[in-house]
Amino acid sequence: MTDEAIQRVQVGDIEIAYETFGRREDPPVLLVMGLATQMIGWPDEFCRQLADRGHFVVRFDNRDIGLSTHLDAAGAPDVLAIMGGDVSSVAYGLPDLATDTVGLLDALGLDRVHLVGASMGGMVAQLVAVQAPERVRSLTSIMSTTGAPGVGAPADVAVPVLLAPAATDREGAIQRVIDTYRVIGSPGFEFDEAALRDRAGLSFDRAHDPAGVARQLAAILTTHDRTPDLAQLDVPTLVIHGSQDTLVDVSGGRATAAAIPGAELLVVDGMGHDLPREMWPEILDRISALIARAG
Numbered sequence: 001m002t003d004e005a006i007q008r009v010q011v012g013d014i015e016i017a018y019e020t021f022g023r024r025e026d027p028p029v030l031l032v033m034g035l036a037t038q039m040i041g042w043p044d045e046f047c048r049q050l051a052d053r054g055h056f057v058v059r060f061d062n063r064d065i066g067l068s069t070h071l072d073a074a075g076a077p078d079v080l081a082i083m084g085g086d087v088s089s090v091a092y093g094l095p096d097l098a099t100d101t102v103g104l105l106d107a108l109g110l111d112r113v114h115l116v117g118a119s120m121g122g123m124v125a126q127l128v129a130v131q132a133p134e135r136v137r138s139l140t141s142i143m144s145t146t147g148a149p150g151v152g153a154p155a156d157v158a159v160p161v162l163l164a165p166a167a168t169d170r171e172g173a174i175q176r177v178i179d180t181y182r183v184i185g186s187p188g189f190e191f192d193e194a195a196l197r198d199r200a201g202l203s204f205d206r207a208h209d210p211a212g213v214a215r216q217l218a219a220i221l222t223t224h225d226r227t228p229d230l231a232q233l234d235v236p237t238l239v240i241h242g243s244q245d246t247l248v249d250v251s252g253g254r255a256t257a258a259a260i261p262g263a264e265l266l267v268v269d270g271m272g273h274d275l276p277r278e279m280w281p282e283i284l285d286r287i288s289a290l291i292a293r294a295g
Contacts, residue, residue, distance in 0.1 A: 006067060011103030017067035018060035018104065022051030027137070027291055028110050031059040032101060034119025034143075035220060036213040038066035038203050041118070043195075046280055053288045055114070060104060062097055062124075064212030066203075076211035077218040079163070090218045094120070097219065098127035105135055114291050116140040119248060119273065120220055123147065126256070130229040138236045138294035139260075140287050143245055143273050145252025146259055148225045152252020158184055161247070162217065166210030173208060174200040181274060184247040188270015189278050230259035236294040237263040238286055242271025264290070 008017050019039065029050060033041045039059040051057045061068035074091035082090060101124060105113060114137050117125030122144025129136045145152025154162065161180050167173035177200035178193060185191060237260045241253025250267060257265035266286060268279060275283065 008067070009104065009107035011100055011107055014063050014069045014100055014103075016060055016063075016069075016100065016104050016107075018058055018108075021047045021057040021059075022055055024056055026051075026054050026056040028113040029055045029057050029287070029291070030101070030105070030110070030113045030115055031057065032115065032117035032121035032125050033059070033062065033065075034117075034121045035216050036065070037119075038206060040066075040199060040202060040206075043199075043275075046275065046284070049280065050284055050287065053284060055288070055291065058104075058108065058110075058113075062121075062216070063092075063100055064209065064215050066207050070207070070209050070212045071215060072209075072211070074215060076214050079214055079217060079221070082218050082221050087218075087222050090222050091215045092219055094123055094219050094223045095127055095131065097124045098131055101125075101128050102132050102135060111135065112137045114138045114140070114287075114294065116142070116287060117144060118142040118275070119144055120216065122256075123220070123223060123226075126226055126230060129233055129235055130226065133233065133235065136235050138238070138290050139233075140238045140240065140290060141253070141256050142240045142275075142283075143242060143248050143253065144239075144256060145248050146225065146227045146230060146255045147223045148227050148255055150251075151255040152248045155246040155249065158246040166213075167208075170201065170204045170208075173204045176200075177203075184245070184273040186242060186270055186272040186274055186276045187244055189276035192277065195277075227255070227259045230256070231261070233260050235260075236290055238266065238290045239263055240266045240268065240283060240286070242273065243267050243269050244271065245273045247273040
Protein backbone atom coordinates (compact mmCIF):
# COMPACT_ATOMS: atom_id res chain seq x y z
CA MET A 1 0.00 0.00 0.00
CA THR A 2 1.20 3.51 -0.83
CA ASP A 3 -0.23 6.90 0.03
CA GLU A 4 -0.76 7.43 -3.73
CA ALA A 5 -3.38 4.64 -3.64
CA ILE A 6 -5.34 6.33 -0.87
CA GLN A 7 -8.40 8.33 -1.87
CA ARG A 8 -10.51 10.66 0.23
CA VAL A 9 -14.15 11.73 0.25
CA GLN A 10 -16.10 14.18 2.37
CA VAL A 11 -18.95 12.67 4.40
CA GLY A 12 -20.68 15.41 6.37
CA ASP A 13 -18.02 16.96 8.59
CA ILE A 14 -15.77 13.91 8.29
CA GLU A 15 -13.19 13.23 5.60
CA ILE A 16 -12.83 9.50 5.06
CA ALA A 17 -9.71 7.90 3.59
CA TYR A 18 -10.27 4.70 1.64
CA GLU A 19 -8.66 2.30 -0.83
CA THR A 20 -10.09 -0.14 -3.36
CA PHE A 21 -9.06 -3.50 -4.79
CA GLY A 22 -10.46 -5.26 -7.85
CA ARG A 23 -12.86 -4.28 -10.58
CA ARG A 24 -15.60 -1.72 -10.03
CA GLU A 25 -18.11 -3.86 -11.93
CA ASP A 26 -17.77 -6.79 -9.51
CA PRO A 27 -20.02 -7.19 -6.44
CA PRO A 28 -18.92 -4.56 -3.89
CA VAL A 29 -17.59 -5.62 -0.46
CA LEU A 30 -17.03 -2.99 2.22
CA LEU A 31 -14.57 -3.93 4.99
CA VAL A 32 -15.13 -2.19 8.34
CA MET A 33 -12.28 -2.40 10.86
CA GLY A 34 -12.36 -2.26 14.64
CA LEU A 35 -11.19 -0.29 17.65
CA ALA A 36 -7.76 1.34 17.44
CA THR A 37 -7.11 -0.37 14.12
CA GLN A 38 -6.57 1.36 10.81
CA MET A 39 -7.84 0.01 7.51
CA ILE A 40 -4.50 -1.77 7.07
CA GLY A 41 -5.78 -4.14 9.76
CA TRP A 42 -7.32 -5.73 6.65
CA PRO A 43 -3.96 -6.84 5.18
CA ASP A 44 -3.23 -5.95 1.55
CA GLU A 45 -2.96 -9.62 0.57
CA PHE A 46 -6.24 -10.47 2.31
CA CYS A 47 -7.95 -7.73 0.28
CA ARG A 48 -6.30 -8.85 -2.97
CA GLN A 49 -7.33 -12.47 -2.40
CA LEU A 50 -10.92 -11.35 -1.78
CA ALA A 51 -10.81 -9.24 -4.96
CA ASP A 52 -9.36 -12.19 -6.89
CA ARG A 53 -12.49 -14.14 -5.93
CA GLY A 54 -14.47 -11.68 -8.06
CA HIS A 55 -15.30 -8.84 -5.67
CA PHE A 56 -14.77 -5.07 -5.65
CA VAL A 57 -13.22 -4.51 -2.24
CA VAL A 58 -13.24 -1.23 -0.31
CA ARG A 59 -11.43 -0.67 2.99
CA PHE A 60 -11.39 2.61 4.90
CA ASP A 61 -10.25 4.39 8.04
CA ASN A 62 -13.03 5.10 10.53
CA ARG A 63 -13.19 8.57 12.07
CA ASP A 64 -10.46 9.19 14.67
CA ILE A 65 -8.07 6.63 13.15
CA GLY A 66 -5.51 6.55 10.35
CA LEU A 67 -5.86 9.14 7.60
CA SER A 68 -9.52 10.01 8.16
CA THR A 69 -10.64 13.02 10.22
CA HIS A 70 -9.59 13.08 13.86
CA LEU A 71 -11.92 14.96 16.20
CA ASP A 72 -9.09 16.62 18.11
CA ALA A 73 -11.30 19.40 19.44
CA ALA A 74 -13.33 16.85 21.39
CA GLY A 75 -10.34 15.98 23.56
CA ALA A 76 -9.77 12.70 25.34
CA PRO A 77 -12.78 11.15 27.11
CA ASP A 78 -12.64 10.04 30.73
CA VAL A 79 -12.90 6.29 30.15
CA LEU A 80 -13.00 5.38 33.84
CA ALA A 81 -15.80 7.90 34.45
CA ILE A 82 -17.72 6.47 31.48
CA MET A 83 -17.39 2.98 32.93
CA GLY A 84 -18.83 4.43 36.12
CA GLY A 85 -21.86 5.86 34.33
CA ASP A 86 -20.77 9.45 33.60
CA VAL A 87 -21.03 9.82 29.81
CA SER A 88 -20.52 13.58 29.66
CA SER A 89 -17.14 13.21 27.94
CA VAL A 90 -18.40 10.96 25.11
CA ALA A 91 -17.97 12.65 21.72
CA TYR A 92 -20.08 10.32 19.57
CA GLY A 93 -21.62 6.86 19.48
CA LEU A 94 -21.39 3.82 17.25
CA PRO A 95 -24.52 4.93 15.31
CA ASP A 96 -22.46 7.92 14.15
CA LEU A 97 -19.82 5.58 12.75
CA ALA A 98 -22.61 3.68 10.99
CA THR A 99 -23.81 6.97 9.50
CA ASP A 100 -20.25 7.67 8.31
CA THR A 101 -20.23 4.26 6.65
CA VAL A 102 -23.50 4.85 4.80
CA GLY A 103 -22.18 8.28 3.80
CA LEU A 104 -19.12 6.61 2.30
CA LEU A 105 -21.38 4.35 0.25
CA ASP A 106 -23.24 7.44 -0.99
CA ALA A 107 -20.00 9.19 -1.91
CA LEU A 108 -18.76 6.14 -3.83
CA GLY A 109 -22.08 5.61 -5.59
CA LEU A 110 -22.56 2.14 -4.11
CA ASP A 111 -26.25 1.45 -3.67
CA ARG A 112 -26.00 -1.96 -1.97
CA VAL A 113 -22.91 -3.72 -0.64
CA HIS A 114 -21.77 -6.83 1.14
CA LEU A 115 -20.64 -5.66 4.59
CA VAL A 116 -17.79 -7.35 6.45
CA GLY A 117 -17.01 -5.97 9.91
CA ALA A 118 -14.44 -7.05 12.49
CA SER A 119 -14.74 -6.37 16.24
CA MET A 120 -16.01 -2.78 16.60
CA GLY A 121 -16.37 -2.89 12.82
CA GLY A 122 -18.79 -5.78 13.25
CA MET A 123 -20.85 -3.64 15.62
CA VAL A 124 -20.84 -0.81 13.08
CA ALA A 125 -21.78 -3.18 10.24
CA GLN A 126 -24.68 -4.52 12.33
CA LEU A 127 -25.89 -0.96 12.88
CA VAL A 128 -25.67 -0.16 9.16
CA ALA A 129 -27.85 -3.20 8.48
CA VAL A 130 -30.31 -1.99 11.12
CA GLN A 131 -30.31 1.70 10.13
CA ALA A 132 -30.16 1.25 6.35
CA PRO A 133 -31.19 -2.34 5.50
CA GLU A 134 -31.81 -1.38 1.87
CA ARG A 135 -28.06 -0.76 1.47
CA VAL A 136 -26.92 -4.21 2.66
CA ARG A 137 -26.82 -7.31 0.45
CA SER A 138 -25.12 -9.51 3.06
CA LEU A 139 -23.55 -9.14 6.47
CA THR A 140 -20.45 -10.83 7.86
CA SER A 141 -19.77 -10.09 11.54
CA ILE A 142 -16.34 -11.25 12.75
CA MET A 143 -15.20 -11.41 16.41
CA SER A 144 -17.96 -9.04 17.44
CA THR A 145 -21.01 -8.99 19.71
CA THR A 146 -24.55 -7.65 20.14
CA GLY A 147 -24.01 -5.14 22.94
CA ALA A 148 -26.15 -7.25 25.24
CA PRO A 149 -24.99 -7.41 28.87
CA GLY A 150 -23.40 -10.69 29.80
CA VAL A 151 -22.10 -11.70 26.35
CA GLY A 152 -18.89 -10.84 24.54
CA ALA A 153 -17.16 -9.50 27.65
CA PRO A 154 -13.36 -9.41 27.73
CA ALA A 155 -11.53 -11.92 29.88
CA ASP A 156 -9.81 -10.56 32.97
CA VAL A 157 -6.44 -10.96 31.27
CA ALA A 158 -7.52 -8.68 28.41
CA VAL A 159 -8.83 -5.73 30.44
CA PRO A 160 -5.34 -4.27 31.04
CA VAL A 161 -4.82 -4.37 27.27
CA LEU A 162 -7.75 -1.98 26.81
CA LEU A 163 -6.65 0.37 29.58
CA ALA A 164 -2.85 0.26 29.22
CA PRO A 165 -1.12 3.66 28.89
CA ALA A 166 -0.58 4.83 25.33
CA ALA A 167 2.87 4.59 23.79
CA THR A 168 4.81 7.82 23.37
CA ASP A 169 7.17 6.84 20.56
CA ARG A 170 7.33 4.57 17.51
CA GLU A 171 9.21 1.69 19.12
CA GLY A 172 6.96 1.82 22.16
CA ALA A 173 3.88 1.71 19.92
CA ILE A 174 5.21 -1.32 18.08
CA GLN A 175 6.02 -3.12 21.31
CA ARG A 176 2.56 -2.34 22.71
CA VAL A 177 0.98 -4.03 19.69
CA ILE A 178 3.20 -7.09 20.13
CA ASP A 179 2.38 -7.28 23.83
CA THR A 180 -1.33 -6.83 23.11
CA TYR A 181 -1.56 -9.62 20.56
CA ARG A 182 0.34 -12.01 22.79
CA VAL A 183 -2.72 -11.64 25.05
CA ILE A 184 -5.59 -11.39 22.56
CA GLY A 185 -4.16 -13.19 19.51
CA SER A 186 -4.77 -16.75 18.33
CA PRO A 187 -3.00 -19.35 20.51
CA GLY A 188 -3.86 -22.12 18.05
CA PHE A 189 -2.00 -20.49 15.16
CA GLU A 190 1.46 -19.13 14.40
CA PHE A 191 2.30 -15.83 16.11
CA ASP A 192 3.52 -13.72 13.17
CA GLU A 193 5.57 -11.14 15.04
CA ALA A 194 7.25 -9.80 11.89
CA ALA A 195 3.93 -8.98 10.23
CA LEU A 196 2.64 -7.39 13.44
CA ARG A 197 5.76 -5.23 13.73
CA ASP A 198 5.44 -4.10 10.12
CA ARG A 199 1.77 -3.20 10.54
CA ALA A 200 2.33 -1.45 13.87
CA GLY A 201 5.16 0.62 12.46
CA LEU A 202 3.13 1.61 9.40
CA SER A 203 0.16 2.47 11.61
CA PHE A 204 2.33 4.73 13.77
CA ASP A 205 3.74 6.43 10.67
CA ARG A 206 0.25 7.02 9.24
CA ALA A 207 -1.24 8.42 12.47
CA HIS A 208 -0.71 8.00 16.19
CA ASP A 209 -3.63 9.41 18.17
CA PRO A 210 -4.35 7.81 21.56
CA ALA A 211 -7.13 10.32 22.26
CA GLY A 212 -8.89 9.28 19.06
CA VAL A 213 -8.70 5.64 20.09
CA ALA A 214 -10.15 6.56 23.49
CA ARG A 215 -13.06 8.32 21.77
CA GLN A 216 -13.76 5.14 19.78
CA LEU A 217 -13.62 3.09 22.98
CA ALA A 218 -16.07 5.50 24.60
CA ALA A 219 -18.46 4.91 21.70
CA ILE A 220 -18.29 1.16 22.28
CA LEU A 221 -18.80 1.49 26.03
CA THR A 222 -21.97 3.53 25.54
CA THR A 223 -23.54 1.45 22.77
CA HIS A 224 -27.00 -0.01 23.28
CA ASP A 225 -28.07 -3.64 23.13
CA ARG A 226 -28.74 -4.33 19.44
CA THR A 227 -30.41 -7.73 19.98
CA PRO A 228 -34.03 -6.61 19.38
CA ASP A 229 -32.99 -4.74 16.22
CA LEU A 230 -30.90 -7.63 14.93
CA ALA A 231 -33.89 -9.92 15.33
CA GLN A 232 -35.73 -7.83 12.72
CA LEU A 233 -33.03 -8.19 10.05
CA ASP A 234 -33.74 -10.03 6.83
CA VAL A 235 -30.26 -10.26 5.32
CA PRO A 236 -27.99 -13.26 4.60
CA THR A 237 -25.55 -13.29 7.51
CA LEU A 238 -22.34 -15.05 8.45
CA VAL A 239 -20.91 -14.81 11.97
CA ILE A 240 -17.26 -15.80 12.54
CA HIS A 241 -15.64 -15.98 15.97
CA GLY A 242 -12.61 -17.54 17.58
CA SER A 243 -13.10 -20.08 20.34
CA GLN A 244 -10.25 -18.49 22.31
CA ASP A 245 -11.00 -14.79 21.87
CA THR A 246 -10.02 -13.10 25.14
CA LEU A 247 -11.04 -9.59 24.06
CA VAL A 248 -14.58 -10.35 22.86
CA ASP A 249 -15.70 -13.67 24.29
CA VAL A 250 -17.10 -16.18 21.82
CA SER A 251 -20.47 -15.80 23.56
CA GLY A 252 -20.73 -12.49 21.67
CA GLY A 253 -20.51 -14.26 18.33
CA ARG A 254 -22.95 -16.95 19.42
CA ALA A 255 -25.40 -14.28 20.60
CA THR A 256 -25.07 -12.42 17.28
CA ALA A 257 -25.82 -15.56 15.28
CA ALA A 258 -28.75 -16.41 17.55
CA ALA A 259 -30.21 -12.91 17.22
CA ILE A 260 -30.18 -12.65 13.41
CA PRO A 261 -32.71 -14.95 11.72
CA GLY A 262 -31.02 -17.60 9.56
CA ALA A 263 -27.48 -16.53 10.43
CA GLU A 264 -24.67 -19.02 9.85
CA LEU A 265 -22.11 -19.39 12.66
CA LEU A 266 -18.48 -20.43 12.23
CA VAL A 267 -16.52 -20.87 15.47
CA VAL A 268 -12.82 -21.35 14.74
CA ASP A 269 -10.93 -23.50 17.22
CA GLY A 270 -7.74 -21.85 18.44
CA MET A 271 -8.57 -18.42 16.98
CA GLY A 272 -8.41 -15.34 19.17
CA HIS A 273 -9.08 -11.71 18.37
CA ASP A 274 -7.30 -11.53 15.03
CA LEU A 275 -7.31 -13.00 11.54
CA PRO A 276 -4.63 -15.71 11.47
CA ARG A 277 -3.18 -16.08 8.00
CA GLU A 278 -3.74 -19.84 8.02
CA MET A 279 -7.49 -19.17 8.25
CA TRP A 280 -7.68 -16.71 5.36
CA PRO A 281 -8.64 -19.29 2.71
CA GLU A 282 -11.59 -20.62 4.72
CA ILE A 283 -12.72 -17.17 5.86
CA LEU A 284 -12.53 -15.79 2.31
CA ASP A 285 -14.30 -18.85 0.90
CA ARG A 286 -17.09 -18.50 3.48
CA ILE A 287 -17.53 -14.79 2.70
CA SER A 288 -17.56 -15.50 -1.06
CA ALA A 289 -20.11 -18.29 -0.60
CA LEU A 290 -22.35 -15.94 1.41
CA ILE A 291 -22.07 -13.31 -1.32
CA ALA A 292 -23.01 -15.88 -3.95
CA ARG A 293 -26.06 -16.93 -1.93
CA ALA A 294 -27.11 -13.31 -1.44
CA GLY A 295 -27.04 -12.75 -5.21
